[in-house]
Amino acid sequence: MEKARKEIDSIIGKDIMVLETDIDNIPSLQAIVKETLRLHPPSPFVLRESTRNCTIAGYDIPAKTQVFTNVWAIGRDPKYWDGPLEFRPKSWIQGTTLSTFAFGSGRKGCPGASLALKVAHTTLAAMIQCFEMKAEEKGGYCGSVDMEEGPSFILSRVEPLICVPKSRLMPFPLYHAKY
């Protein structure tokens, strides 16, 4: 997060607010979003129905069977990821050939993926630029976040995240200053 903040401060500065068009120049921000989607895909399963009898990984699947792909487990598989349970955005910056399945894949893949990424990148960039966040834990603000997830088809944390934002910049006058 600190690396992304430094990139935003050095590329965009503190006088104007980060915009969607700046995102291509902030690689660490894109890496943070990809790494978050790898470890915590909002939709942990992708569902398909087999059109004919087939065999997948040694399992015989009859036609018309619903098959769940466990996107959450693929993102944490030690066969593919070094330190799979650690949050390592760096591996995306170093140019991994791997990808995230958080948006599914193929013809039925999420049609909203590029919109979702644009919104996530721009919102996160503005939050990092404008605020320092402190996470609340058991009555105090310790700065760490409990990411334990509860069982569900849409992943959410067991403990809700409560953050206190501390302003670093005044966004609105800065935003207007660009026009």
Ligand code: HEM
């Ligand atoms: C972080 C945000 C999002 C995530 C993680 C996400 C994830 C997914 C996943 C995993 C699927 C199933 C893909 C598959 O079966 O291969 C899906 C389908 C879909 N998503 Fe998203 N999505 C997101 C945002 C959006 C947005 C912003 C929109 C619309 C503006 C959208 C619209 C759809 C639609 C319409 C489908 C069904 C596609 C079909 O059945 O052919 N999604 N999404």
